[in-house]
Amino acid sequence: MQIDDTMQRAAAAFEEYRYTTPAARATFLETIAAEINARREALIETAHAESNLPVARLNGEITRTTSQLQLFATLIREGSWVEAVIDTARPEHTPARPDIRRMLLPVGPVVIFGASNFPFAFSTAGGDTASALAAGATVVIKGHPAHPGTSLMIFEAITHAISKSGMPAHTVQHVTGDGNATGRELVMHPLTTGVGFTGSFQGGKALLDYAAQRTVPIPVFAEMSSINPVVFYPDALASQTAQLAQTFAASITLGMGQFCTNPGILLGLKSEALEDFISQLGTAIAAVAPQKMLHQGICEAYTKGRSHMLETAGVTLVSESAPPAALEAWPSLARTTGKALLTNPALKEELFGPYSLMVVCADKAELVAVLKSLHGQLTTTIVGTPADTAQYKDVITTQSTLAGRVILNNPPTGVEVCAAMVHGGPFPATTDQRFTSVGTSAIRRWVRPVCFQNFTDDMLPDALKAANPLGIWRQVDNQFVR
Amino acid sequence: MQIDDTMQRAAAAFEEYRYTTPAARATFLETIAAEINARREALIETAHAESNLPVARLNGEITRTTSQLQLFATLIREGSWVEAVIDTARPEHTPARPDIRRMLLPVGPVVIFGASNFPFAFSTAGGDTASALAAGATVVIKGHPAHPGTSLMIFEAITHAISKSGMPAHTVQHVTGDGNATGRELVMHPLTTGVGFTGSFQGGKALLDYAAQRTVPIPVFAEMSSINPVVFYPDALASQTAQLAQTFAASITLGMGQFCTNPGILLGLKSEALEDFISQLGTAIAAVAPQKMLHQGICEAYTKGRSHMLETAGVTLVSESAPPAALEAWPSLARTTGKALLTNPALKEELFGPYSLMVVCADKAELVAVLKSLHGQLTTTIVGTPADTAQYKDVITTQSTLAGRVILNNPPTGVEVCAAMVHGGPFPATTDQRFTSVGTSAIRRWVRPVCFQNFTDDMLPDALKAANPLGIWRQVDNQFVR
DSSP: OHHHHHHHHHHHHHHHHTTSOHHHHHHHHHHHHHHHHHTHHHHHHHHHHHHOOOHHHHHHHHHHHHHHHHHHHHHHHHOGGGOOEEEOOBTTSSSOBOOEEEEEEEOSOEEEEOOSSOTTTTSTTSHHHHHHHHHTOOEEEEOOTTSHHHHHHHHHHHHHHHHHHTOOTTSEEEEOSOHHHHHHHHHHOTTOOOEEEESOHHHHHHHHHHHHTSSSOOOEEEEOOOOOOEEEOHHHHHHSHHHHHHHHHHHHHGGGGOSTTOOOEEEEESSHHHHHHHHHHHHHHHTSOOOBOSOHHHHHHHHHHHHHHHHSTTOEEEEEOSOOOTTBOOOEEEEEEHHHHHHOGGGGSOOOSSEEEEEEESSHHHHHHHHHHSOOEEEEEEEOOHHHHHHTHHHHHHHHTSEEEEEESSOSOOOOOSTTOOOOOTTTTBSOTTOOSSSGGGGGGGEEEEEEESOOGGGSOGGGSTTOTTOOOEEETTEEEO | OHHHHHHHHHHHHHHHHTTSOHHHHHHHHHHHHHHHHHTHHHHHHHHHHHHOOOHHHHHHHHHHHHHHHHHHHHHHHHOGGGOOEEEOOBTTSSSOBOOEEEEEEEOSOEEEEOOSSOTTTTSTTSHHHHHHHHHTOOEEEEOOTTSHHHHHHHHHHHHHHHHHHTOOTTSEEEEOSOHHHHHHHHHHOTTOOOEEEESOHHHHHHHHHHHHTSSSOOOEEEEOOOOOOEEEOHHHHHHSHHHHHHHHHHHHHGGGGOSTTOOOEEEEESSHHHHHHHHHHHHHHHTSOOOBOSOHHHHHHHHHHHHHHHHSTTOEEEEEOSOOOTTBOOOEEEEEEHHHHHHOGGGGSOOOSSEEEEEEESSHHHHHHHHHHSOOEEEEEEEOOHHHHHHTHHHHHHHHTSEEEEEESSOSOOOOOSTTOOOOOTTTTBSOTTOOSSSGGGGGGGEEEEEEESOOGGGSOGGGSTTOTTOOOEEETTEEEO
């Protein structure tokens, strides 16, 4: 009943919010950013106590969060994101072609689930919320139970921004409660038109399955599970051993491995150079000091999963750091063979934490077989020199089809928030590989195209009027013009 | 087992076809069009025998089909449809931003279900197939059992084109068989990556439900059910009565009403002018000669559905044509009140054929209530003068949210194949309102964005190379350039 009231209010607010001007929504997003900045100290203190994340990281994450809000404000103030397409009338055609114009419009109230590993940037006022509000959708946030105080403080900042910007009172609402029951009710509510989620495979799949039970289907954008395979090609491995070991040890243990893009599986061809790399990488990982994980549940899952991996036939421990204290993660590197991986699908499952599995492949054919056996991924990384990329072109072609983001000679951690970013990928990396949850095109998750035929200019939305009053880029009779 | 073989071949062909050049695929599409044209006489003869559609209509539909193939050839030869987005490196940023580039790439083999009401333009080499092949996806066609000979002849034309263009032999395959079992197997096959369908709500919903049972979710683009509400506003009704009656009688009975965009529900405010319009519309519809429907099943469903509608409490017959012969449709106009419609949801269901229901609303509030009660639609039409659109702005606002295409003073039948077209809309008009099945952006159903980070120029796809060798429009550092 409480959720029904919430969704009714979100739908009512949408009937007003959907018609706000882009400029008004941009100011609203900037005001949220300002309200968050005004609470920075207190937010960091609360989030640090709730998530164990270091203060410096949280400070940086708040900056990323306010930058994302600013980025979407800039996007909608500029305005071309609506993809205005205009085909002018052709009265001389048989039959005469009417004037037809299309643009993107918001779908309705959406439900956003906060992520535990980004208490700011992918939670209450994170990228999902920012993109939905920018699109003109109203938002119901399910706060993550691992950082309830942080979530409520951010919601308070949003509430102040709503009031200061004169937006409808229920443009954004916040609900808490038992994850499963509340989540189910939110996803299945008839007035919900879309869902955003970042978290575990189990969590995202449950939401997708709830949505499948609805009378009216809605999209679920769940970013779930990825082991981000990195292939180390021979020439790079031999020529940059020490540097690669340092770079990837840092990437694997960054934030105690609590990133969607953590490189959880490393692949290479059996060779002395690879053995040397494994040794140096192991040494570098062993030197990393254990730190606290986000919460008890994640720490227990990591500890149990790590033990399980290390007890699996064919898997051996390469190295581990000093033993962790309570709540801490245990940075570790394990190894196995391509053959073992091909016979044991469990080795391809995500283990959320500072762990990576080096897969030593007997030859190129086995490497290709391993790559083809992998699930869909957020990222895949090619570590190779020009000599490698020339020699292993066919392997790289196979590797490049695995993920939403294909990277050359960069670690996969670190996701730029920009126009070209794709933080998405084939299932189970996400539930809908056609969309991204990071970068400006994340806004497309909350809209649909609507076309207006034979409209008079005064009746058209501003983005489609003849004079182009918003000054946006438009595709007019198949030419981009502004 | 047979379907498994088919999908394995489609997946194998995809590994080759996905890397063909846009120019080669464009030539392939044009060759299909040429092969169809070369068989035009025989195709019309066969399709006329199988579908009862008039020869002139079938001739026009073949032209539309070859035009669609040509349109997608032009689209991919021009090339900007891939949405190339480039964010160049920013080494001066902290941390340094790598070069990130994104474009659309095909997802894999897709399954297309032919439609009964368009044996050419939405069947074997119709819009779905053309858009998928243009995108670089391989296609498995489930031929519609109502026109098996036509479907096989078209497939033969495609096979010749494959051979002449040097495309992989299994780029397009054709399967027949019992609709339900074969359809289920095709949709649930692990190698299938997308589904296109045009047909009944029952058919589309079944495919969507099969897809929900898959381990790996895939999109189902089903265009299903729409009654295309037309609102006649008072001033237009009073000033253009006779002309509107002729225009809409023609639209309702065009092709014996066997179009997705057939205006199945008409709305107006109780008045003398409305009564006059109903009377003239009824007279015009009664003057239309019955013609044969597509097949026995559709005729029986229409006959039964029409009787059921006319026996419903609150519904009365306004007029009907001369009685139909066997297999023929019975053009009919019925009427009811807004109140009756609001209490009987069955009146809002699609009746596929030359039938429309005029809903007389007691006042503006009832009209708005009726509009709000309607399901999602492909189209909705506003018939109004400038005086109407000024006076009924709030009603028009409500009406405009109903559909994928909002039309002013045109009948909804006739769907332009152009860049701005949206032939889609909220459920149950389609299963995914974010996409269109007509027009050039239909190609987006078969692709996903992939981003390339820190790639060297020689390793990038042509669409993303620095020199822009394809000469396409690209968004570079947030500016559209070519």
